[in-house]
Each structure stands twice: as C-alpha cells, then as structure tokens.
Amino acid sequence: MILADSSTQSVLQVIEQGLTTGAIYALIATGYTLVYGIIQLINFAHGDVFMWGTVLTYFMLTKWFKLTTPISNPFVLIGTVLGLMAICMITCALIAFTVERIAYRPLRRAASVAPLISAIGASFILENLGLFAIGPSSLNVPNLFPNGSLNLGVVSFKYIDIFVIVLAVILMYGLSTFISRTKMGRAMRSVAQDTEAASLMGVNINQVIIITFLLGGALAGAASVVYAMRLQVAFFLTGFEAGLKAFTAAVLGGIGNLYGAMLGGLFIGMIEAFVTAYVHDGLKWADATVFAVLVLVLVFRPSGILGKQAIVKV
Amino acid sequence: MQMQVKSNSLRRFDLRRGIFRGWGLGAIFFLLFLFMPQFFASLLADSTVSIFPTLDGDQWLGILTSAGIFILMALGLNVVVGFAGLLDLGYAAFFAIGAYAYGVVNFGDTHIPVWPLLLAAPVVAGLFGVMLGAPTLRLRGDYLAIVTLGFGEIVPIVFRNIDRTTLPFLGSVEIGGVNGLGVRSPTPLSFPFGNYTFELATAAHDDVTHFYYLVFGLVVLATIGVVLLRTSKIGRAWIAIREDETAAACSGINLVATKLTAFAIGASVSGFAGVLYGAQNHIVSPEEFGFTVSITVLVMIVLGGMGSIPGVITGALLLSIVNRLLAIVPTAIQLPSSALHFLEAKAPNLAEQINDSEFLIFGGILLLMIILRPQGLIPSALRKRELKGEAVAAVTETGEELVVPVGAPDDATTIESFQELEAFESEIEPEDSASGTRAPLPPGQGRAGGGGAQ
Numbered sequence: 157m158i159l160a161d162s163s164t165q166s167v168l169q170v171i172e173q174g175l176t177t178g179a180i181y182a183l184i185a186t187g188y189t190l191v192y193g194i195i196q197l198i199n200f201a202h203g204d205v206f207m208w209g210t211v212l213t214y215f216m217l218t219k220w221f222k223l224t225t226p227i228s229n230p231f232v233l234i235g236t237v238l239g240l241m242a243i244c245m246i247t248c249a250l251i252a253f254t255v256e257r258i259a260y261r262p263l264r265r266a267a268s269v270a271p272l273i274s275a276i277g278a279s280f281i282l283e284n285l286g287l288f289a290i291g292p293s294s295l296n297v298p299n300l301f302p303n304g305s306l307n308l309g310v311v312s313f314k315y316i317d318i319f320v321i322v323l324a325v326i327l328m329y330g331l332s333t334f335i336s337r338t339k340m341g342r343a344m345r346s347v348a349q350d351t352e353a354a355s356l357m358g359v360n361i362n363q364v365i366i367i368t369f370l371l372g373g374a375l376a377g378a379a380s381v382v383y384a385m386r387l388q389v390a391f392f393l394t395g396f397e398a399g400l401k402a403f404t405a406a407v408l409g410g411i412g413n414l415y416g417a418m419l420g421g422l423f424i425g426m427i428e429a430f431v432t433a434y435v436h437d438g439l440k441w442a443d444a445t446v447f448a449v450l451v452l453v454l455v456f457r458p459s460g461i462l463g464k465q466a467i468v469k470v
Numbered sequence: 471m472q473m474q475v476k477s478n479s480l481r482r483f484d485l486r487r488g489i490f491r492g493w494g495l496g497a498i499f500f501l502l503f504l505f506m507p508q509f510f511a512s513l514l515a516d517s518t519v520s521i522f523p524t525l526d527g528d529q530w531l532g533i534l535t536s537a538g539i540f541i542l543m544a545l546g547l548n549v550v551v552g553f554a555g556l557l558d559l560g561y562a563a564f565f566a567i568g569a570y571a572y573g574v575v576n577f578g579d580t581h582i583p584v585w586p587l588l589l590a591a592p593v594v595a596g597l598f599g600v601m602l603g604a605p606t607l608r609l610r611g612d613y614l615a616i617v618t619l620g621f622g623e624i625v626p627i628v629f630r631n632i633d634r635t636t637l638p639f640l641g642s643v644e645i646g647g648v649n650g651l652g653v654r655s656p657t658p659l660s661f662p663f664g665n666y667t668f669e670l671a672t673a674a675h676d677d678v679t680h681f682y683y684l685v686f687g688l689v690v691l692a693t694i695g696v697v698l699l700r701t702s703k704i705g706r707a708w709i710a711i712r713e714d715e716t717a718a719a720c721s722g723i724n725l726v727a728t729k730l731t732a733f734a735i736g737a738s739v740s741g742f743a744g745v746l747y748g749a750q751n752h753i754v755s756p757e758e759f760g761f762t763v764s765i766t767v768l769v770m771i772v773l774g775g776m777g778s779i780p781g782v783i784t785g786a787l788l789l790s791i792v793n794r795l796l797a798i799v800p801t802a803i804q805l806p807s808s809a810l811h812f813l814e815a816k817a818p819n820l821a822e823q824i825n826d827s828e829f830l831i832f833g834g835i836l837l838l839m840i841i842l843r844p845q846g847l848i849p850s851a852l853r854k855r856e857l858k859g860e861a862v863a864a865v866t867e868t869g870e871e872l873v874v875p876v877g878a879p880d881d882a883t884t885i886e887s888f889q890e891l892e893a894f895e896s897e898i899e900p901e902d903s904a905s906g907t908r909a910p911l912p913p914g915q916g917r918a919g920g921g922g923a924q
Contacts, residue, residue, distance in 0.1 A: 259837055259841070269615070270844055272557060272615055273772060273840045274836065276765060276768070276836060277836030280830070280833025280836065281830060281834060283833075285830065396761065400619070400620075440630075441627075441631065443623070444624050444627040447623045447624050447627075448624060450617070454609060455606055
C-alpha cells in the first residue's frame, strides 16, 4: 500500500513515510475516538464514510472538474485542493449525520450488541453502495501535486507529504482548541463524562451527538482527499482496511482520548512503514502486523497508551 | 436505594419447558429435507416441470448442502452470540482453519485418512478458539468484537502469504498461498454391517446425494446437541451471563470458563463446517474466508432471531439459498427475448449488479432487523420478553442504576427524570405486570412487593 523498493531508503525516509501515513490515520482515528467518547459506540461505518470521500475525490478529479494533471503553481494548487477538501468534508459530514440518524439514534437506549450490529449493517450498506458507484476494481485517482520533493539532505519530503502533515497539524490543533475552548466543546466533554448529569445541566445531548458525528465525518472527508491523491486509488474496500487501521490507532492511543488518537495514528503509521521497509515481503505482512497489534493491545492494555482504566460501577 | 423489581413473567417462564418447543416444526423440517433428493430426482424425471431451467437436481442438492453447512455455522455462532451474548466477528477464521486442515491433508500426494479429520479439525479450531478467547474474554463486549475481527483478518492473510510450511506430525505441507489448494474428495468410508455396507460418502459428482445426507445428518445431530446444551446447566449459565454478567458472577458462575466454553464450542462447529466446505467445493482459497463470511453468518442469526434455534436454522437456510440464487438468477430466469433486449439496452451490467447487491441486501437486513425487529423472525420466547421489557432503566439519586425489567409490552416506557421515576415506581403493580393491569400504589409499596429481591 505504501511505497515499495525499500533497499534505497534510509531510516529517516521510512520515518517520513510513517509520519505521513500516520497523520492520515490520526485524522480518521479522531472520528472513532470522538464518537466512542460521547456514546461508547464503535462507529463501524466511519471507515466507509471515509471511503465515500475517496470516491467523491475520484469523481471530482476525473469526471466533474477534469483535473488530471499536476498543478505547478503552488497557490493555485493549494487553493484547488482546499476547495476539493471543503466539498468532501461537507459531504462526509452529511453522510455521517445520516448514518447517525438512521442507524444509531433509534438504538440509543438499546442494550449490548444491538448498536454495534446496526453499525456493521450501515457499514455494509455504504461499502456496497460504493461498489455500485465505482465497481469492484480499484480506480486510478490523479495526483494534483507535482511529483517532486523537498530535499533536506538526509531525508526528502514529497510535496504532498508536506501538505498532509501540515494539514493534519492544523486540523488537530483546530479540533483540540474547539473542544477545550468553545462552549460546544465543553458540552461535548461533559457528555463524555456523564451523559445524564450533562443533560440535567441543560446540555442538549442530541445536538452534541450530531456535532460529534459531523466533526468526525468532516475530518474523515479531509483525510480522504489527500489519501486518494497520495496512494492514487479509489477502492470500495478502502473504508474497511483504512478504517480498521484507524480504529486500531484509536484503541492503541486510548479510545475516547483525542490526543491518544493522534499518537496512536502516528504509531500505526510508523509500524506499517517499518514493516513494509524492513521485513522480508513486508508489504504482504503490514496489514497483518497492524491487526496483530490491535489484538495484542486489546488483550494486554485495553485502555490504550493514554487511556484511563474504566471503572465499572454496578 | 438499591433494589430490584423482578417481573413475575420472567420468573414464570421455565427454561426447561423450552426443550419441547418447536418439535413440530423440527419434525416438518426433518421430513421435508429427508426426502429432498427423491423430490429432485422425480423433478428431473418429469422434464415438463422446471422451476429454474438451468439448475438440475444435483445442483439444487448442492445448494441445499451448502445451506446445511451454513446452518451448522449459524448454530455454532448462535451459541456464542445468541446464548452467551459474545459478539464474534472473526467467526470465518475458524471456518478457514477447518477448511485448511482438510485441505493440507487432501492435497497432492499426501495420503492421510481423512475421516478422522472430521474429528480432528474441530479440535484444532476449538484450540484456536481457546487460545484467542482465554486472554480476550474478560474484555467488554464491543472490544471482544474487535479482537475477533482482527483475528479474522489475520488468519486469511497468513494463509495467503504462506506457500509451504512445516507442521507438527505432518511435516512439510502445501498451503497454496494466493491460489489456495485444489482438494481431492475424501474416499468413501464404509462400514460393513451384516449384509449391508454403510458408506459415508464424498462430494464427488455422482455422490452428491450421499454428501447431502452426510451434511443433513450432521445438521440434525448439531440441532439436537444445541437444544440439549441450551437447557443444560452451562446453557443456563450462558444466558445468565448474557443478561447480566455481574449478577451471574455473584451467583457463582465462573465467567471466564463459561464464556470460554461457548467460544470453543462455536469455534469447533465452525471448524467442522469448514471441513465439509472444503470437501464440497474441492478448493480451499484464502479469499473465501474473509470478513464477509463472518457477517453473512451473523446476518443469518440476526434475521432468524438471536438465541432462537428454529429461527437460526430458518435464517441460515433462507439466506444461503438467496445467496446462491442471487449468483445465478441472471442466467437462470428465462425471460421473453423482448424483455431481455430491453434489459440489455437499459442495464448492460445487470447480471453483475444483481450479483454485487448481495452484501448490500445483507447490510439492509442487518440494519432493518436490528432496528425494527431485534428479536428476529422467529424469536425465542425468553428473548422476546426481554426485548419488550427493556429500556426501563433510570438512575437513582445516589447514582446507582436501577433496572426494572417489566414483562408487559405496554410497560416499555423510558424514564427521563427522577420525578417520572417516582411516578413510575408507584405504578408498578407487583404481581400483575404481565397482564398489563395497573393499580397505583403509594410510593414504597411498589418497592417492597416487587419481587422481593432487596
């Protein structure tokens, strides 16, 4: 999935790969962790919302706006990409909102495994609508960024990678500011702590949940544009694969913890990059390694790196 | 303010009576499927009758045989999800392990008697189940789902990436990598018995009927086994854990051992089904055991009714037949040529799209069932009561959760505030909640009389 040809890569170059992939995973993982923090639900359809972002990117670039060649003027380039991103963010946020409305809200009070099963149902529907939209094979998405890179001597950054990292930092900073400074952010934190108490204090729970889903969807939408351009593919199963990895990232960092999701995303990106670069036949084993990490983390430290041990009250 | 109000409808329901439920339905199913080969044979002889012209009797039997394999899987998953309430999303991994266990000894020149394998493969799959389950079963329900999902992803990747490997007892064996293994049919196993010879058959072309009967017999055995399990001590322990883990532990149930048993039984049944699957399809390839298989089986039991044995069997039968028909419908339905031309002009990829729509339909079934009819098409009697009485939960002023299971359907109200809780408590009529009549009591009496569990 990432770059092949490891023989010529230095360690720093591998780290650069891991950083970029990890930044994308972190953006998706945030969506999982926000929703889990608020309503303790594994939003299984989140990865497929992300997949719809990549599909939309494909349609915008090749069918609607017909932008198939790299843009060399940096201002035009960044403006275009940000424009595409805005469309994808809005669309993905709306998809996430719809999923919440149809699949999760009726089951808000239902017990045990019901919401998770409904989430899987929603995920399958989104995934297979994607199959209808683009067919069973992976399609080629053009990359608007020029193929050059910024050479710093020991390590070189591809232009798109720089963009991804800067974008992730800005979005994450924006999100954490939103959550820690604004009134809505405070409402979100209070709901995450104690839903009943928050509602007694006058917090509109439904509104908070909707905002959470919109935020998660928008971040996935932003990530999807750069993901599609960087790997140059749109594929209906992307949502499942990338989604599961991002979920792993969220769990690794401590699900429900925003900074945990960022940290976990970087961690997973690094693991993937290092396995691909240094293990024999690493490309074939990268996914399995990430899933093995998922299993191991859940077995030995289910609360993740930054997570708190949950105390179950009877 | 710790209290529990138990509805008498739950108490009145005796699990042991459940063993006699559904015998009539079972007998009908049994006879129907017992004579299915004869039915198809007569259908074939009478050439004027044709439902799907492109399918002959053998192919129909093949479809029913694979439906039987899925019924086995669904019965096994039902033990894990329906009885014990553990969501297992990596169920196909055990299926794969069973199929590969069959595959590696039936490939190329290896000459190992395969019938013992029908016993060995479930043991191997069960061991993997224990290995995965032992450390993970103390996790919360949705974490367990994700761990099993991760495991379910890893297993096919491992099979895909390995071409050959060395196993204990078997030495170096072929795994097949991306291409999988082409598998020989098992040689028939015959028992001489007086003047007769009983043959346990293979899935070779001329032996479709025998293989059908083999699977049919195993499904009957598995059904009886699961019915007995449900009403046994461990079965009741599973249901207790599903309902309330803490209460079950307090009643002296060993949580880990009980859950692990459910998990291992589910895994073995899946491994068993995997052996049959490998034998029927003559190929074992990593692509056939992905997440979609796990979900297919989950859809089957959700559709039929989690925890309900007749429901699960019906769901599995229905969906696996629909599943196979979706794959062949475009070629099987004979439309008038004008209609065909019209369709070809309007939707050139129709055949592919019908084929592709399978999981869209499955996703839709999952979503609709869980929202509109969570108890399934044929719900188990107990489950039905619980689901109707659920959602009556509130928080008392000390922060403890107060759960009030109420049997009567019209009592399925949701309490939003403390004032409502007070009002609700005063409404609880201790003995008549099932009949739906309510006699308002002064606050306090409802507590004292409500089931006596103080």
